[in-house]
Amino acid sequence: MKIINLNIDGKIIKANEGMTVLEAAQSAGIFIPKLCHHEKLIPFGGCRLCIVEIDAGGWTKLVVSCVYQAEANMVVKTRSEKIDRIRKTILELLLAHAPNSLALQELAHEYGADKNRFEKEASFCVHCGLCVRYCSEVKKLNAVGFIDRGINKEISFIPEIAAKECNSCKECFPLCPTSYLQAVFVLTEALSFPEH
Amino acid sequence: MDNKKIDYLIEKHNSEASSLIQILLDIQSENHWLPKEALERVSEKLQIPLTRTMHIASFYKAFSLVPKGRHEVHICMGTACHVRGAKRVLETVEDLTGIKPGETDVDMKFSLETVNCLGCCALGPVIEINGKTHGKISVSETAEVLNSYK
Numbered sequence: 001m002k003i004i005n006l007n008i009d010g011k012i013i014k015a016n017e018g019m020t021v022l023e024a025a026q027s028a029g030i031f032i033p034k035l036c037h038h039e040k041l042i043p044f045g046g047c048r049l050c051i052v053e054i055d056a057g058g059w060t061k062l063v064v065s066c067v068y069q070a071e072a073n074m075v076v077k078t079r080s081e082k083i084d085r086i087r088k089t090i091l092e093l094l095l096a097h098a099p100n101s102l103a104l105q106e107l108a109h110e111y112g113a114d115k116n117r118f119e120k121e122a123s124f125c126v127h128c129g130l131c132v133r134y135c136s137e138v139k140k141l142n143a144v145g146f147i148d149r150g151i152n153k154e155i156s157f158i159p160e161i162a163a164k165e166c167n168s169c170k171e172c173f174p175l176c177p178t179s180y181l182q183a184v185f186v187l188t189e190a191l192s193f194p195e196h
Numbered sequence: 197m198d199n200k201k202i203d204y205l206i207e208k209h210n211s212e213a214s215s216l217i218q219i220l221l222d223i224q225s226e227n228h229w230l231p232k233e234a235l236e237r238v239s240e241k242l243q244i245p246l247t248r249t250m251h252i253a254s255f256y257k258a259f260s261l262v263p264k265g266r267h268e269v270h271i272c273m274g275t276a277c278h279v280r281g282a283k284r285v286l287e288t289v290e291d292l293t294g295i296k297p298g299e300t301d302v303d304m305k306f307s308l309e310t311v312n313c314l315g316c317c318a319l320g321p322v323i324e325i326n327g328k329t330h331g332k333i334s335v336s337e338t339a340e341v342l343n344s345y346k
Contacts, residue, residue, distance in 0.1 A: 132247070135247075136245060136247070142245030142246065142247045142248070143247075144247065145245070145246075145247025145248065145250055145251050146247075146251050147250055147251060147254040148254045148255070149254070149255045156250070158246050158247060158250070161246070
């Protein structure tokens with residue numbers, strides 16, 4: 001595999017060709033915040049928190065590092081006033097949905113996001129898709145999926161599959177940044193297979 | 197809707213997973229809604245996870261996951277129809293059928309939906325019943341048209 005050099009935050013880093021910017025940064029121990037990324041899963045690009053600035057010949061370009069491939073001699077900045085502002089707004093919007101999420105609060109502290117900036121709209125799910133993708137890509141069980149769209153989009157278990165598979169797995173539970181997944185599971189269980 | 201019918205529609209599309217939406221549309225137009233059993237059958241035959249089929253069936257407004265009445269009433273609420281009194285037409289239909297948009301009456305006679313444009317603004321206000329367009333409709337005509345459906 002070809003090794004390429006790129007510059008992240010002023011440090012010259014070696015990365016394998018084909019890696020994403022996020023993977024390259026992680027391999028060099030550079031922290032980029034993220035919610036929807038998981039090493040076992042296909043990059044999703046859903047939360048946009050891992051946004052970084054890259055130098056594109058005299059001007060900077062904002063890219064989502066978890067889905068952007070690292071290129072040779074690329075110059076990347078993982079923190080800047082602009083990036084921090086974008087991350088702060090993303091966090092504030094997510095916090096309007098899940099104000100008590102620990103994962104979000106930690107990041108909010110770092111970026112100075114105010115959880116009361118936007119009116120609360122407690123849907124709890126932040127649509128990171130971790131549970132849905134983990135269940136389908138890693139476990140190949142497809143017990144949980146998205147339904148509906150736009151502001152009504154939510155996660156939903158297929159009761160028949162959940163009744164058979166979930167109690168012995170529950171590997172998606174710790175992935176959820178808001179605990180909403182657990183709530184949906186308990187509700188599904190209560191409604192569809194209480195005897196188990 | 198029996199499995200034989202569903203299987204026929206699936207085979208019409210060569211049981212290809214990429215034809216999922218077309219198959220669902222066919223079932224929808226045949227049966228007027230997508231029962232759970234039909235979605236399960238399609239998923240099984242096309243080897244698509246049920247979560248994915250559900251995602252798609254709940255995503256598009258063309259699909260219904262609840263039973264529909266015998267006659268589907270679409271009332272255009274687009275700008276042109278709106279200024280020509282679509283609201284009053286809607287209220288009349290609501291009064292006559294006793295249902296609100298998105299609902300179906302107990303006799304399974306009418307299902308009511310509002311739409312944002314039917315594409316024939318010169319005919320506003322427009323209502324469409326079972327695909328038949330009734331243009332320049334007045335409140336009194338609305339009642340007549342609805343009564344003509346049994």
